[in-house]
Amino acid sequence: MEVLGDYHLHTSASDGRVDIAGHIRAAKARGLAEIAICDHSFSTFMFHMTQKKFERQRKEISSLEGHGIKVLQGVEANIIGASIDVPHTVIRRCDVLTAGFHRYISPSKRMGESRFLRVNGFGSVAAKEKLVCYNTEAFMSVLENYPVDILAHLGHRAPVDVAKVCECAARHNVYIELNEKHIDALEQDIGFALESGVKFVLGSDAHSAKNTGGFGKVQRFIEKHGVPEERIYGAYGKLPKFKDKRGWKYGNDV
Numbered sequence: 001m002e003v004l005g006d007y008h009l010h011t012s013a014s015d016g017r018v019d020i021a022g023h024i025r026a027a028k029a030r031g032l033a034e035i036a037i038c039d040h041s042f043s044t045f046m047f048h049m050t051q052k053k054f055e056r057q058r059k060e061i062s063s064l065e066g067h068g069i070k071v072l073q074g075v076e077a078n079i080i081g082a083s084i085d086v087p088h089t090v091i092r093r094c095d096v097l098t099a100g101f102h103r104y105i106s107p108s109k110r111m112g113e114s115r116f117l118r119v120n121g122f123g124s125v126a127a128k129e130k131l132v133c134y135n136t137e138a139f140m141s142v143l144e145n146y147p148v149d150i151l152a153h154l155g156h157r158a159p160v161d162v163a164k165v166c167e168c169a170a171r172h173n174v175y176i177e178l179n180e181k182h183i184d185a186l187e188q189d190i191g192f193a194l195e196s197g198v199k200f201v202l203g204s205d206a207h208s209a210k211n212t213g214g215f216g217k218v219q220r221f222i223e224k225h226g227v228p229e230e231r232i233y234g235a236y237g238k239l240p241k242f243k244d245k246r247g248w249k250y251g252n253d254v
């Protein structure tokens with residue numbers, strides 16, 4: 001597989017151990033055309049994005065232009081119930097908006113959706129019909145109401161009805177991520193994703209430069225499950241297209 005892009009990279013702005021320049025060097029060495037920096041979002045416990053860091057990253061990315069690789073700025077938003085934890089002003093400035101479930105959320109944010117976070121993050125995820133129903137509604141609501149580009153590591157905790165969520169993602173032009181770190185999470189339900197007609201995009205979830213653009217497990221997964229090349233973006237000659245969020249508004253948001 002000729003990899004062209006990696007759309008899920010962490011830096012020291014959250015819990016990564018590398019800066020943007022380090023990712024650029026590693027991505028160039030692997031022959032990539034573009035990358036997206038998607039650090040952990042605002043309510044992540046401990047290492048997370050802030051308005052200040054977002055501005056700093058934007059400047060850093062501009063100063064690194066001309067290195068022969070396109071760098072997109074994004075955030076890896078936390079899905080918390082039916083919403084995500086990125087200020088709307090920041091959403092409008094993102095080149096790429098990724099959303100996924102994570103369990104380590106700061107206490108203030110836990111208050112409102114404590115059950116959602118507790119059960120998905122720390123409970124047994126064995127077949128729980130009610131929980132799957134609730135999560136599916138929550139994920140679909142996020143895809144319907146926010147300009148999400150990529151659904152990260154689907155199936156990793158927070159069990160959902162993959163068929164329904166992928167159909168919803170396909171309708172809203174959301175890519176399902178083939179995540180190098182958590183590709184196992186898709187193993188069981190990839191059939192539903194394939195049936196839905198949804199598109200896929202590559203994300204290494206690299207926290208250090210040695211993993212930037214590395215997709216060994218994803219490659220084996222693609223071959224094993226016969227994921228069609230024409231539906232995989234960031235490889236096989238195709239780059240993904242992300243939403244223009246500049247004019248986006250949520251409800252009565254001004």
Ligand SMILES: [Zn+2]
Nearest residue numbers: 076100102152
């Ligand atoms: Zn994640």
Ligand SMILES: [Zn+2]
Nearest residue numbers: 008010076205
């Ligand atoms: Zn991540």
